[in-house]
Amino acid sequence: MLFRQLEYFVALARERHFARAASACYVSQPALSEAIRKLEHELGVPLVWRGHNYEGLTPEGERLVLWARRILAEHDSLKQEVAALQTGLTGRLRLGVIPAASGTVALLTDPFCAEHPLVNVHLETSLRSSEIVDRIRRFELDAGLVYPDDQDVSDVLVHPLYEEQHVLVANGELVAGYADTISWSDALELPMCLLNEGMRGRQLIDAALAAHDLKLTPRLETDSFVSLLAHVGTGRWACIIPQTWLRTLRPPAGARVLRLEAPSLRSSIALVTSAAEPGPVLARALRRTAQNAEIAGTLGTAPPSDE
Amino acid sequence: MLFRQLEYFVALARERHFARAASACYVSQPALSEAIRKLEHELGVPLVWRGHNYEGLTPEGERLVLWARRILAEHDSLKQEVAALQTGLTGRLRLGVIPAASGTVALLTDPFCAEHPLVNVHLETSLRSSEIVDRIRRFELDAGLVYPDDQDVSDVLVHPLYEEQHVLVANGELVAGYADTISWSDALELPMCLLNEGMRGRQLIDAALAAHDLKLTPRLETDSFVSLLAHVGTGRWACIIPQTWLRTLRPPAGARVLRLEAPSLRSSIALVTSAAEPGPVLARALRRTAQNAEIAGTLGTAPPSDE
C-alpha cells in the first residue's frame, strides 16, 4: 500500500467525483481510478459504491478514510518535524478562525511568526466553530480559534485564550445621553445592525435578550463585523460587538463605546488543536506560543477607550 | 515516501546492521541501502551516521523512527480494521506477559479467542514489565500483562486486572506442624528455592523480608515458576509464589499451600495497551474482553485449597 493511494482515496472522498479528485491530485482520471481499484483489491473489500457515477463510500471505505487522513497527517508531521530539527520550524500552519476572533488572532499569529520566521501561516476566517473542529479532526486544519461552548470537543485539545465581552458601538450623537453604560432596553431603541441569525455572536445576543424577555429585530443583518463597524461609521447605526474587536482595530471616527448593563455577554474563545499524539510540530509550537502570549492579559486589562 | 522505505528504516534501526535489516525485510542489501539513501535525500537530512559500519541514527533519524513505527502501526490497524468489518476480527494479537502472569493470561486469552475465532494470538511470556511497555510503545506488541507499579506508564493505557498474593508451597511433611499459615521467619528455615534476584516477583519477597529485618538466601534460584514447583514436587523444597498460579495450575502432588503471615505480599497485575488513538482494533477488543471477563472475581474469591 502506498501513501499515494491513500492520498487519492482521501481526495476522492472529499471531491466525490473521480475526475475532480484526479485533477486535485494532478494525475489523470484513469490513474486515480486504477489506484482506487488496487487499494480495493489489496484490502479485498469494495471501498466505493460503483454506480455509473460516484455514489459514496462503503462502510469499509468510510472507516478507511478516517485512517488514511490520520496517516497522511502523521506523514506530514513526520516531514515537518524532521525538517524542524535542521532549520527550525518550517512549513504551513493552517489556522481556522471564527469571524469574531479574526482581529484578535493577530495577538497569536504575530508572536508565532516572530518566533518561527520560516513558517507560513494560512488563515481562514469565515468558518463556524463546528466546521473548524470538524476540519481539525479531518486533519485539514492544524488549529483553530473557536467558541468552545456547545462544541463537541472530543478528540481535540482545547486551550482557552480569553473571554470576550460585548459592547455597544454607536455614533456619539446617537448615544449622547449616556455616560459609559446603556441598558439593553435602551439599546433596542437605537437603529441597530447585527450579525446574521445563524452566527454564534448573534445568538449570544439573542439569548441574553431573551433572558430579559426582550427581542431585537435589527434593521440590517450582515455576516461581517467590518461591515457592522462600517455602518456605525456612517453615524446612523449602532451595533453590538465583542470589545476585543476594538482593542485590535480602532472604532470608527465619531463612534463611542458603551458597556451594556448586566448580565454582560461573555463567551470564551479557545485555541483548539488535534488531540492526536504527539501531533504536528506546528500545532505544538502554536500552543506554546499561546501559553506565553498572555492574550487574556493583553485584552482583558481595561475596556477600550473611545477617545 | 513509501511505506516500504519506512519499514526498511525501522528494520535498520532495530537490527543496527544493513545486511541483517535487508534480510529481515526479504530484500537484498543494496535495495535497502538505496531506499535509506532515497529517504535521506527526500527529507534532506542524513538519518544514519555513516562510518564504515552502521554507527547509529542521527537525531533526525531517531525522531523519524518514532514516527515511522507509529505510521506503520496505524497502517496495520487500518488493514485489520477494514478486514474486521467484513469477516470479524482477524490477524495476530501480539501479547507480552510477565512470567508471573503466564498462567493467568489464559483467563484473558481464552474468552478472547472464543469471541474472536479468527484471531491468532501470539504470546511471549519471558519478558520483564519494562520490556513489555517499551515494546508496546514501539508498536512491536499490541498489549501486555505487567506489574504496573514502578513502570513509566505514560503513553500507554493501564487496565488493572487483579491482585496477586504470595503463598508458600511445600511438601506436606516439610510443613507438618502448621495449619494453614506460616510466619516469615519460620519460612526461612525451610529449604527454599526462589526466582532470580533480577525478577520482580523475587524483589517483592526480598522487600517484604527487609521490612522485617529478615533476609533470605535461597539454596536455589531460577527464572521459571514451573521449575520452582517442580522442585517442590520432589518433596524436599519450598517456594513462594503468587497464589494465582495455583488456581490455574494444580500444585504438585503431596504439596501443601500455606498463607504467609502479615504483611501479605500483594502486587497488582494490569493489562496495558498503546494509548495511540484509536489504536489497533485487536487491542480495543482485548480491553473489552478484559472488562467482561471478571478476572479479579475468578481469581480472588478464595485462596486455593491444598486438597
Add this chain to the structure above:
DNA sequence: ACAGGCGATAAGGGTGGCTTATCGGTCGGC
C-alpha cells in the same frame, strides 16, 4: 599481509503506474 565483514556502487531487467485515446452507459434538454 591477508582474509573476512560491511556497506557502496554498477549494470541489467522486470514490474507497476502514468499518459492519451477511446468506449459504454446514463441523464437532461429540445
Add this chain to the structure above:
DNA sequence: GCCGACCGATAAGCCACCCTTATCGCCTGT
C-alpha cells in the same frame, strides 16, 4: 425520441523506479 454532455472504465504504449547479482573499497582482526 434523439442528441449531446458527462462520468467512469478500458486499452495500449511508455517510462521510471526498484530490485536483482556482481563487484569494489575500506577497515579490522589475527
